[in-house]
Amino acid sequence: MSSQEPQPTSLYPELDEATLTQVVEALETGSTGQLAPARVTEVREARARADFAKVTVPGAGGVGLDGGLWLHRDDRPRPLIVMPSPWVNLGWVVYAVQATLFALKGYHVLAYTARGFGASEGEVEVAGPEDVEDGTAAIDFAEGRARGAISGVGFLGDSYGSGISQLVAAEDTRVDAVVALSTWGDLGEAFYENGTRHLAAVSTLLGAAAEARLSERTRQAFEDVLTNPDVQPSLDWALPRSPHHHVGKINGRGVPILYANAWHETLFPGNQTLKMFNALTGPKRLLLSIGDHSGPESPGIIGLPNRIWADAHRWFDHHLKDVANGIDTEGQVVSQIMWNGPVEEQPTWGAVTGHTERLYLSGPSNGGDGTLADKPGLDTDVVFRSGADTPATVANKIIFSGYAEMAGLPKDYPTEEIDRAHAGVWSTVPLPVAMKLRGVPRLRLTYTADGPPPTLIAHLFDVDADGGAHIITHAPFTDVEGTTGQPVTLDIALQATGYNVAAGHRVMLVLDTFDPFYGSAPVVGTTITVSPSEEDPSYLELPVS
Known part of the structure; x- marks a missing residue:
């Protein structure tokens, strides 16, 4: 990276937005002519088993949150998966394929776009109190529309949605399990490490949110990191937005959390996520991969085989549906070593280093x-x-x-x-x-x-x-x-x-x-x-x- 090179305008430079949009259109209309054969089968089976609709979730303060809802037609108790969007203007549509796959496995699914992005109203508060209230409102919304009882709630987020998911789990006792991909544990440490500001990370976040509506306080916090050596106000702002600050509440209920991060993560460097992972006392699992932010899981977003998303499904199947799939007896830490290299498993993070x-x-x-x-x-x-x-x-x-x-x-x-x-x-x-x-x-x-x-x-x-x-x-x-x-x-x-x-x-x-x-x-x-x-x-x- 050199100072002359422009910052990325998306955290997902290889994301196939057209395919994801076509999946949503096919779920709505049943017209699958533009989809790959695998997606055609998934969409047809999902439409046969569940009702899909674009929805507006009433969030905190009456803010309307754009979303997609997959609801099964019977009245049997079923678990719910809620998926807050990543830091992209495409919003919840990023999850269209994976949400459909979860629906095919018997879950109700509600994916929504975080406030301030895409078609959602409001302003970006970076996992602030309003975002946590939005997560709670999303559960309420789905519970009010499901024909049967909600038997368990899981939150899954990639990037931005991963932080929101952890924070909602800390505050809402209905959340039974979390999957947090390319996530953060201590937002302040992600912005400020050993007395040094992470300029490229914050610049990239601002660039990727160019079409979003950032609140004045959010914009000020980012600008302070970029321009002001005195970052204490930004650290104070970041503290309640850091899952590590709320780890006592998460541990108090033993919420199972699955993390996935890249070894060379540049937005949320790994040590601050490790701090959160090591502080957890409930069921936990950490997947480490070669690459950078959101790259390792990106193929799975459009339905390609991907070990990270496969583990996300296994995590929820075990913790929300009591499926005996062995994920609770496997090692806590699973890591890919080098590019195209082997995958290693260790019982704990402490066992990673001999x-x-x-x-x-x-x-x-x-x-x-x-x-x-x-x-x-x-x-x-x-x-x-x-x-x-x-x-x-x-x-x-x-x-x-x-x-x-x-x-x-x-x-x-x-x-x-x-x-x-x-x-x-x-x-x-x-x-x-x-x-x-x-x-x-x-x-x-x-x-x-x-x-x-x-x-x-x-x-x-x-x-x-x-x-x-x-x-x-x-x-x-x-x-x-x-x-x-x-x-x-x-x-x-x-x-x-x-x-x-x-x-x-x-x-x-x-x-x-x-x-x-x-x-x-x-x-x-x-x-x-x-x-x-x-x-x-x-x-x-x-x-x-």
């Missing part, structure tokens, strides 16, 4: 890069200057890089082009055996800035014999105290990773001061000195399977 290996940062010998080794080495300094961009970046382009990675085309990084005058670089020797990284790496080092302190961005790379590299993970750090001329200890968690470094490759740590993904401190020319210390050695701690 042990940690500490690599010490040592200074260079003969003017080369610093080293990462299992013992402290040379105590020479690594020195570089702030203010210049380098080829070390989080992603080539937010969201799109994730789609390329899913296709087996991860971004290539030319490590030899990283200007060592503007970056600190440390690397291992070629690994004698493969290293399986599973979990959250940590970086601890001490540095001194001789001028206004810059932002530091740590990038961890897998480097082959020719110097080509792929990114493993990353994290930013900004010294909000503004320390000048005195040592500062940086101790941060990098974003969780599942990555295999091949034998013969090197692990490389690159520390620079600018990345268009982040709101870097606008500091040019400050010299940063990383000094090894026998008393408090700098190190990179890697989680190894």
Whole structure:
């Protein structure tokens, strides 16, 4: 990603809107001429079993919410699935295929467009109190129209709808299970990490909501993250919109929650979702995949085979219909490793990491890069200057890089082009055996800035014999105290990773001061000195399977 590239105008760049719209039209009219054979069968069977109608759900404050309702005709008790829309103007239509599939399995389904988007009235409040009330109103609406009793309620949301789903579950005791895809746990941490603003993420959200009607407070919160180093007002705004803030209520009822996120998620980086996942005490499951926001589950949105949506169906079948499908006895964490790689299963998140290996940062010998080794080495300094961009970046382009990675085309990084005058670089020797990284790496080092302190961005790379590299993970750090001329200890968690470094490759740590993904401190020319210390050695701690 470079500062010159435009931000995506959709969080779903490969979404087939035409197919989804045609499915809705076929559900209404019965005309299936434009649909693929599989969709034709689904629509015909759904129309034979249930009534479909476009509806307006009366939301909080009388706001009308555009929706689609699948209701079975008999009066037997049935479970209900409510699906709040993602952050797209297409709204609930995104769920047309999957909602139909749920209806075919005997569920009543109500999908609706969140306020402020598409044909729904009102303004976007970003999972605010009004959105939670809308979720409750949606249950009321469906209960009032079902011929029989509602035997259980599940909420499923992708992206924006996933946060709303968790928050409704915290407040409405009728919610019995949740599926949250490409979700967040702590919205404040998703916007602001280690004192550093996530500019690209917020810019992308604003761009994708260009046709939506954002409330004044929502727009102000986003603009503050983009322009104001004092983000405390935005963090205060984000707190009640964070499921982690309400985890006590969710745990009090033991609501089962299924999460799905991407390893290289750029909108809602994984660690803040992991914080929420690890805080849950009820039934839970976490699906991790290669890619970026909403990419891994996108094929399933139009009905293609997809393990994430398959698990969503199994989750509701078990927790809403008491189907003994084994999902309650399987591992809590299921993760795809690398692009087109295997899927691994672990009983808990704690079991994902087998042990940690500490690599010490040592200074260079003969003017080369610093080293990462299992013992402290040379105590020479690594020195570089702030203010210049380098080829070390989080992603080539937010969201799109994730789609390329899913296709087996991860971004290539030319490590030899990283200007060592503007970056600190440390690397291992070629690994004698493969290293399986599973979990959250940590970086601890001490540095001194001789001028206004810059932002530091740590990038961890897998480097082959020719110097080509792929990114493993990353994290930013900004010294909000503004320390000048005195040592500062940086101790941060990098974003969780599942990555295999091949034998013969090197692990490389690159520390620079600018990345268009982040709101870097606008500091040019400050010299940063990383000094090894026998008393408090700098190190990179890697989680190894």
